[in-house]
Amino acid sequence: MSKNSDRRSALDFMPVKKNLTQLRRAAAACEGCPLFANATQTVFGAGAAAARLVFVGEQPGDQEDRAGKPFIGPAGQLFDAVLAEVGLERKAVYVTNIVKHFKWIPRGKRRLHAMPTAREVDACRPWLEAEIAAIEPDLIVCLGATAAQGILGREFRVTRQRGEICERPGGPSVLATFHPSAILRAPDEAARHAMRRGFVHDLKSAAKFLQRHSVAQRERHKKRV
Ligand code: URA
Ligand code: SF4
Secondary structure (H helix, E strand, O other): OOOOHHHOOHHHHOOOOOOHHHHHHHHOOOOOOHHHHHOOOOOOOEEOOOOOEEEEEOOOOHHHHHHOOOOOOHHHHHHHHHHHHOOOOHHHOEEEEOOOOOOEEEEOOEEEEOOOOHHHHHHHHHHHHHHHHHHOOOEEEEEOHHHHHHHHOOOOOHHHHOOOEEEEOOEEEEEEEOOHHHHHOOOOHHHHHHHHHHHHHHHHHHHHHHHHHHHHHHHHHHHHO
């Protein structure tokens, strides 16, 4: 079958060896969808290869596009503050996005974030799947609806199912919460505080889940030896 541009995806750029180093190198050359053309670089995930917890955002923003690292701009700063508040270390987790190139529209001198389409999410998803397969975390936390729907399906509603741990056969459990950018964009102070509290609550649930999980794993291990 000829490779017409509509059918292209990250799969066309997958390396044979799929450890994080090889994946990152291959993703740097990805042209699996049109988004590479207007972005500075691929922003691959970053963090611990042995992470028990993987965070998935939507796509890099303006600052991430320039620096080549995920969640370092305003949303990343809020994210870091909340991680510290719930006792999670950024360097012990892995942070990535469901789409790895910055999509934007010009507004004067600024580059405004634009939502990735379902097709772009589908084209890019193999990178995320490969990152998760390489890391084998216990829990994935989706930041916002794009990541949640990309992983849990289009019917998933963050507004209704936020903070629930979804166990999935054969894969890590998933919890979806607010996107830190949505908290920053809240219409007023009261709404912003309420969302931030919800976000803190959900990340605490994630941390507790990991604690329970590692205790259960140690128990299983003890029984075996
Ligand atoms: N928003 C995201 O979803 N990801 C980033 O890396 C930065 C902002
Ligand atoms: Fe490849 Fe994803 Fe970038 Fe599209 S957004 S070019 S699929 S890395």
